[in-house]
Amino acid sequence: xxxxxxxxxxxxxxxxxxxxxxxxxxxxxxxxxxxxxxxxxxxxxxxxxxxxxxxxxxxxxxxxxxxxxxxxxxxxxxxxxxxxxxxxxxxxxxxxxxxxxxxxxxxxxxxxxxxxxxxxxxxxxxxxxxxxxxxx
Amino acid sequence: xxxxxxxxxxxxxxxxxxxxxxxxxxxxxxxxxxxxxxxxxxxxxxxxxxxxxxxxxxxxxxxxxxxxxxxxxxxxxxxxxxxxxxxxxxxxxxxxxxxxxxxxxxxxxxxx
Numbered sequence: 001x002x003x004x005x006x007x008x009x010x011x012x013x014x015x016x017x018x019x020x021x022x023x024x025x026x027x028x029x030x031x032x033x034x035x036x037x038x039x040x041x042x043x044x045x046x047x048x049x050x051x052x053x054x055x056x057x058x059x060x061x062x063x064x065x066x067x068x069x070x071x072x073x074x075x076x077x078x079x080x081x082x083x084x085x086x087x088x089x090x091x092x093x094x095x096x097x098x099x100x101x102x103x104x105x106x107x108x109x110x111x112x113x114x115x116x117x118x119x120x121x122x123x124x125x126x127x128x129x130x131x132x133x134x135x136x
Numbered sequence: 137x138x139x140x141x142x143x144x145x146x147x148x149x150x151x152x153x154x155x156x157x158x159x160x161x162x163x164x165x166x167x168x169x170x171x172x173x174x175x176x177x178x179x180x181x182x183x184x185x186x187x188x189x190x191x192x193x194x195x196x197x198x199x200x201x202x203x204x205x206x207x208x209x210x211x212x213x214x215x216x217x218x219x220x221x222x223x224x225x226x227x228x229x230x231x232x233x234x235x236x237x238x239x240x241x242x243x244x245x246x247x248x
Contacts, residue, residue, distance in 0.1 A: 036220040037218070037220075037221065038195075038221045038224050047217055048197070048215075050217060052215070052216075103208055106208070107207050110207055110211070111207055123214065
């Protein structure tokens with residue numbers, strides 16, 4: 001994906017993410033019954049990211065222990081929801097590609113075996129913990 | 137490279153690329169040195185149909201994106217429940233084209 005398409009896609013994704021979090025804060029009972037995860041809808045089991053909406057809301061309300069219990073992924077998503085739109089808009093306004101360059105570098109870094117294997121182990125451990133919490 | 141080898145390569149591997157890129161690949165192969173043919177043939181290109189099946193079965197975990205080498209997008213899908221399910225469904229329609237595009241980029245690096 002080239003720079004322009006990536007930026008449009010990520011800006012739209014950021015807006016959708018913020019809208020989703022705001023909708024969950026505004027109407028928690030109505031949104032709480034909505035299952036958006038295809039994996040959970042198909043299997044009944046949570047995916048590694050299930051529970052991250054609640055975790056993001058708890059991160060923003062400074063309940064970090066609750067966020068960690070709901071899903072540690074929430075911290076990454078909360079940081080992304082703040083940093084990503086600002087960084088993308090900075091690049092668009094300044095006509096730079098600092099985000100895109102860093103993205104390409106980070107992608108190459110993550111693909112290295114000694115980085116990828118611990119990350120896969122972490123995601124798997126988080127997934128097992130998520131399934132365990134689901135069965136409680 | 138000999139025309140016979142080019143034709144053989146294209147007959148075997150045409151399904152891995154966008155059809156409008158086949159003439160371009162053919163021209164690049166004609167200019168390419170014979171010694172690179174073995175490298176080209178041993179390259180592990182991804183089958184778009186296989187990736188589509190993976191996308192339908194476990195696209196919400198981003199495995200389809202990881203398999204074609206789109207690691208950043210794969211992580212994005214994995215950490216957002218497949219983009220709230222919307223990205224998962226959109227990818228059912230886009231993933232084959234993206235697979236062919238990345239196959240072409242991979243082959244282009246050898247042909248250059």
